[in-house]
Amino acid sequence: MNSLPIDRINTHDKRFCITYPLEDASLCASIQKIGIIQPVILLDTSPFIAVTGFKRLEIARQLGLREVPFITVDITEQKALLFAIHDNIQRGLNLVEKAHALERMLHLGFSPEELSDTLNILGVNSHEKIIKALVELASAEDSLKHFAVAHNLSLKNIQRLLRFEVNERSSIIDLLSTIHVTESTIREILEIFSLIKLKNDALPLDIFPSASSQELLKKLKAIAYPILSSLHEQLHDLRRTSALPPNIDIKVDPFFEKEYIDIGIRANNEEDIYQALEKLHRLTDERIIRRIFDLTKGNLR
Secondary structure, three states: OOEEEHHHEOOOOOOOOOOOOOOOHHHHHHHHHHOOOOOEEEEOOOOEEEEEOHHHHHHHHHHOOOEEEEEEEOOOHHHHHHHHHHHHHOOOOOHHHHHHHHHHHHHOOOOHHHHHHHHHHOOOOOOHHHHHHHHHHHOOOHHHHHHHHHOOOOHHHHHHHHOOOHHHHHHHHHHHOOOOOOHHHHHHHHHHHHHHHHHHOOOOHHHOOOOOHHHHHHHHHHHHOHHHHHHHHHHHHHHHHHOOOOOEEEEEOOOOOOOOEEEEEOOOOHHHHHHHHHHHHHHHHOOHHHHHHHHHOOOOO
8 A cells, every 4th residue: 555755745725624523532543553544535736635534644643653545536626525525424424524515515616406416415405594504504613513513413503503602602612511411401591592692682601600401491591581480489489398299290381371270199099089189178278279379370479
């Protein structure tokens, strides 16, 4: 296998690079142990330009390797980019890599038909809004890209993040990176942040260090929905005071928009029903049930 000195390759030219991120600990360990097995593909120019193998080149540079195995190709830039895209398809591309592929295709002047065909192969809808979001993602800061890849974010959540200013989403990402979050939790948090910004024209991010996503949501809801948050706090206190057994459940509309409550009883026999009714009767006498009804009417203490 032919080898080429790395200094004969323009490693700064990444016009065909769609891979993200370039860091790969397992590949680095493999190259350290047995070297580079698969040759990098280079465009036959002077100096050479990488078409594929950007991870291998980066790791080789980090490890201080002087040479890499290579193959040269003499093709147009458009064909070289398609070569790079299809070479990576087999491993599956993340959204950032698909965004990079799209952005580079637009830069090289691919026709709408060629764009649509390639996006279809990548499993991306060629709708105008999706293309716009992917192009914006391709040029976004690394902190957003790393977060999107690390959490396998949906395009919807990426779009929600992109609505914030760079400094705002950077702070949001720093905040979310300190706690365990799921895709649905991220969606809920971003939606509440958007509402807070709409109401206050600013995000008070300095008061949000949290131990968990639920704690963060609680703080956010207290700011976004102060009355609703207070109602929930009072309902929580009443539930704790009532000491309901596991077989009794009192449900209230989450937005306190319905002036009724649902009371459920789970019973294995008639005795369970009698005991549950006795408990509910005591709560009625103690006016705890009445206070819950007051909350459904928005009556704060």
